[in-house]
Amino acid sequence: MYLKSLKGCRLKIGLYPYFDYDARGGGGEGSLVQSDKDNILQVNFAPEKFSIPSLTSRTTKFASLPLPPGIKIEMTMDKLRGTIEKNSGQIVLRFESRFCFSLGSIIKFPDLLVNTSLQTGRVKGKLNEEQGYALQKDGKTKLVGISTILPTNNKILDSFLNLPNEALAVLQCEIKLTEEENFNL
Numbered sequence: 001m002y003l004k005s006l007k008g009c010r011l012k013i014g015l016y017p018y019f020d021y022d023a024r025g026g027g028g029e030g031s032l033v034q035s036d037k038d039n040i041l042q043v044n045f046a047p048e049k050f051s052i053p054s055l056t057s058r059t060t061k062f063a064s065l066p067l068p069p070g071i072k073i074e075m076t077m078d079k080l081r082g083t084i085e086k087n088s089g090q091i092v093l094r095f096e097s098r099f100c101f102s103l104g105s106i107i108k109f110p111d112l113l114v115n116t117s118l119q120t121g122r123v124k125g126k127l128n129e130e131q132g133y134a135l136q137k138d139g140k141t142k143l144v145g146i147s148t149i150l151p152t153n154n155k156i157l158d159s160f161l162n163l164p165n166e167a168l169a170v171l172q173c174e175i176k177l178t179e180e181e182n183f184n185l
Helices: 155-161 179-184
Strands: 002-005 009-013 019-021 027-034 040-051 060-062 071-085 091-103 112-119 122-124 129-131 140-149 165-176
Touching: 071 112, 091 140, 112 165, 122 140, 129 140
Parallel strands: none
Antiparallel strands: 002 027, 002 165, 009 019, 009 165, 019 060, 027 040, 040 071, 071 091, 091 112, 112 140, 122 129, 140 165
């Protein structure tokens, strides 16, 4: 199977406005296997076969304006695995990643660690609420997740983001299956 990220993704931290993020070009191959339960498929994406486009002035708007040149947030996926429920199309994926914020080539801040469940259901935190939607016949789905971002021990970054703080991720994506996998789904 292949997960492809689409335009229309959003990220948010704390009370800041959304980052509108065009994640086209991201995604990767995953393995899909039947679990012990007939209607549940296990999915696992290998980090070395998965890419996530950086947030830059070309891919991201903040408060309706492109990010200023030189600002870059690179994301590295450490884990993305979970389940797809065949009958309903509900998806739950454990997502662990690192976000690295830099200003040009001079200033690089410590990684923000993101650990969350990306899912097709509803998520609700103290500051955010969002509804995903199940896997459609055309392969499109919306995955949502809320995470607490812990302090990095960098006083500037921690103060600027008011860490610890709640973050929201909204991922518009498409899942393409092989003919054999399609038959099983």
